[in-house]
Amino acid sequence: MATVSGLFLIGIVAGILGAVMGLGGGIFLVPLLRLLFHLPMRAAIGTSLVGVIATSAGVAAFAPRGRGADTDLALRLELVTTAAAIAGGWLAGVFHARVLEILFACVVFFTAGYTQFKAGRQAKTPSPETLFRPEYQPRHWAMGLSGAGLAGMISGLLGVGGGFIKVPIMYAVMDVPLGIATATSNFMVGITAAASVFVYYGRGDIYPTIVIPTALGVFIGAMLGVYALPRLRVGWVRAALIILLLVMGGYMLLEALSH
């Protein structure tokens, strides 16, 4: 019963963070499931993918009107992301777990660095930045689609929604407001995770007794995150995003190197 409670609690934490930052929560779930519950890498990934879908479902079900995803933008980026996620899901069966862990850490560090770079650039502009802006026009589609493809591949390989790439790509490269990028990413991560979850499902990497307490916690956490988001400042969300990315990347790298 302690294991069930533990899974439920880390699910709640991952759901809140995932919903607030548009990350899906997989980036937190995979390391936590590995480090605290010593799950095999692929079982952790399978559980995380279901958790990512639960975050996406929670955000979609409870997002206030006008603070939801840009469905049009999400589906255009998902064209590339979903195809890459299917390929990534199959490649995960080929790579050794340590390779996946090192790759995970590298991508996380890169994303943290780029988000900090964007924050520095934004600080030099005179107008204050807001989480939600009614009028915006996504730019740099080629780079956006390339980033979305990378996010899909990482999602399939590592069992995360890829939101930690999608949010910075939409926010920093495509000039989408951070709040809209977060909501859109939450819509997208569900689709991307669904594309690879059935690959893990078919390979027998989804364990209901682990998945259910985790996913339920994530769903409740996502619901709490949706209510918290409009009350937060853009700087807080960005700072929390960078700190968590660095911590998780560090843990995963240490785990890989300690084998």
Add this chain to the structure above:
Amino acid sequence: MQKVSLVFSLAAFGLMIYGFACSLMTGDSLSFPGHPVPPLQGLILHPSMSLGETWMSVGVLLLGILPSVRVLLALWLYFRSKNLWSTFIALIVLLELLLSLRLSV
């Protein structure tokens, strides 16, 4: 879209919790990590799991197909508003999701 997400999620979690409670009562699945979800064909044609595990598996599956249902709904809404380019994009995304489902069976 919001209502569909809510109804699907609640149905999926309802089934999972019911199955989990059944398993706890019979003491079937208290071991971790327990049994993995069987392939779709096994779940339908050759059910070898307990009732609790079967309901849990169906709940996980229902949650897994929710994103596809949302894309299907977006496709229908775009089609109704005669937005053909977005309809085409949503259709391709849906086909990719169906391909991933096909690959797992």
